[in-house]
Amino acid sequence: MSKKDLAGLGLDTQLIHAGHHFDPATHALAAPIFQTATYGFNTVEEMDAAWGKLGYLYTREGNPTVLALEEKLAILEAGEAALAAGSGMGAVCSTLLTLLSHGDHLLCSEGLFFHSDIFMRDLLQKLNVEVSFANFKDTENVNQSIRQNTRIIFIETPANPTLGVVDIEAIAAIAKSNDCLFIVDSTFAPPPIQRPLQWGADLVIHSLTKYINGHGDTLGGAVIGKKELIDKIRYPGMPCFTGAALSPFNAWLIMRGMMTLEMRIEKHCQNALAIAEYLESCPYVDRVIYPALASHPQHNLCQKQMGGKGGGIVSFWLKNNINGMTVREADYKLLNATKLLTIATSLGEGLTLIQVENSSMIRIAVGLERAEDLITDLKQAFDQLQITKE
Ligand SMILES: Cc1ncc(COP(=O)(O)O)c(C=O)c1O
Secondary structure, three states: OOHHHHOOOOHHHHHHHOOOOOOOOOOOOOOOOOOOOEOOOOOHHHHHHHHHOOOOOEOOOOOHHHHHHHHHHHHHOOOOEEEEEOOHHHHHHHHHHHHOOOOOEEEEEOOOOHHHHHHHHHHHHHOOOEEEEEOOOOHHHHHHHOOOOEEEEEEEOOOOOOOOOOOHHHHHHHHHHOOOEEEEEOOOOOOOOOOHHHHOOOEEEEEOOOOOOOOOOOOOEEEEEOHHHHHHHHHHHHHHHOOOOOOHHHHHHHHHHHOOHHHHHHHHHHHHHHHHHHHHOOOOEEEEEOOOOOOOOOHHHHHHHOOOOOOOEEEEEEOOOEOOEOHHHHHHHHHHHOOOOEEOOOOOOOOOEEEEOOOOOEEEEOOOOOHHHHHHHHHHHHHHOOOOOO
């Protein structure tokens, strides 16, 4: 179905039908995978014609399976166009490398995902892009951080892993009045939780590796927004010259995952809220951060911008001196005692993952198991903290 026919339908319907066409040659209903590096032609003239149209010549430049995914991604965020990348970092780096020039200033929210942070601080600064970070909870502070050469404002909301929430609508207004592009990394809150373009962002970035694929079996990334900007990034930015191309098989896996995105997100959010509430009641826990909890400092903003859905990540700190242990010792003991929760980094898949950050904060990427089973596992792991330190 065309984008026009899908307008006004539910997100679940759109995500099943967008980009889906049965194969006209064989009538195979499931989407084909064009697992090819290059394309063959009968004549040189045919090949010349393909060059002219930016058609299918070589998969780093274009591939029908990747294109079908891009159609689904544009619908997902209600954007005009989308561009897929080999990973979330592929999308972040290629977008910024294309849109920034020597001498421009990039203003970022504090507490970005640490690989994005390293890219901004180390690599972009080497290319003589000015980069600064500000606390985006205070919009006056953002206004004051704008410079004459500020070209892009880049935020992550909710932030990984501190779960700070930034007011997209307010920052979009600041970006507009200062003639800057505004980019939101929305990996932690894909639709139906929030749609940054509808709050005024110019571009939204996702690591497709996480909720959008949802099965923990491929990397992927995307940037979505106005066609004019996406075209600018597509050529010469990516995937052609940065090499951040997505493989056709991975594009196919992500499309398959997207068909169930809406119902998966609902369950991630329900499970995460149940775990956050349990942790808040737990005597060993010092502090819990989850945007949908009344105790979260931006709870009202979560209601407005995220429809009250907090996403699938819950972060918390244990109390110091539990049974004579330091926080770090207790963190390790708790994690090592979990059975159903898996010690691993990443998020947005069926399995619930748990990890300790350098700050001794514990992050749970809540999966799709039954919430009571996860809480029972956490309870038995907390019980282990009572056993005297050997
Ligand atoms: C907010 C955010 N942006 C970008 C990325 C990078 O995504 P990928 O691992 O797909 O490169 C991550 C990865 O965890 C992330 O959490």
